[in-house]
Amino acid sequence: xxxxxxxxxxxxxxxxxxxxxxxxxxxxxxxxxxDSLASDPTFARTARTVLxxxxxxxxxxxRIADAASRQQDRALQLAALDRxxxxxxxxRDVQLRRADVLRAMGRLNEAEILxxxxxxxxxxxxx
Numbered sequence: 674x675x676x677x678x679x680x681x682x683x684x685x686x687x688x689x690x691x692x693x694x695x696x697x698x699x700x701x702x703x704x705x706x707x708d709s710l711a712s713d714p715t716f717a718r719t720a721r722t723v724l725x726x727x728x729x730x731x732x733x734x735x736r737i738a739d740a741a742s743r744q745q746d747r748a749l750q751l752a753a754l755d756r757x758x759x760x761x762x763x764x765r766d767v768q769l770r771r772a773d774v775l776r777a778m779g780r781l782n783e784a785e786i787l788x789x790x791x792x793x794x795x796x797x798x799x800x
Contacts, residue, residue, distance in 0.1 A: 703736050710736065711743035724752055731760055738770070747778045765791060 702719050703710065710716045720737045723729060734757045741750035754771045761767065772787035 703733055703740075707736060707739040707743060710740035716740055716744065717746055717749055720749055720753070724749075724756065729756065731757055734760075742774075747774050750774050751778070765794070 702715075703723060705713075713719075720741065723733065723737065734753045738750050738753035738757070741747075741753060751771065751774045754767060754774060757767050758764070758771060768787055768791055772784045772791065775781075775784035775787065
């Protein structure tokens with residue numbers, strides 16, 4: 674009888690994993706390394722689909738930003754960084770990365786504003 678319960682639980686766990694994969698196959702596809710994703714021709718489409726989701730983990734967003742950077746897809750990289758910035762607005766590294774991408778995109782006024790905010794806030798941090 675004990676073995677029956679173990680098999681039942683194992684079957685339910687397997688079923689749940691299958692359902693998760695079917696519902697989140699796009700997120701699962703982004704679990705590969707950034708190098709692997711950058712060489713995948715379907716990466717940008719998959720990443721854009723994932724970015725449409727309301728809830729995404731920072732880890733997935735970082736993976737998208739990194740792979741998009743390697744593909745030099747600045748718009749996709751910025752979209753992922755914007756989502757990270759919305760999650761953790763005080764993260765200076767994310768804000769600096771956003772400014773760098775804006776500069777690379779030629780959006781110099783926006784980049785300058787971000788750089789100025791970062792400089793002003795770091796000057797206020799000094800004793």
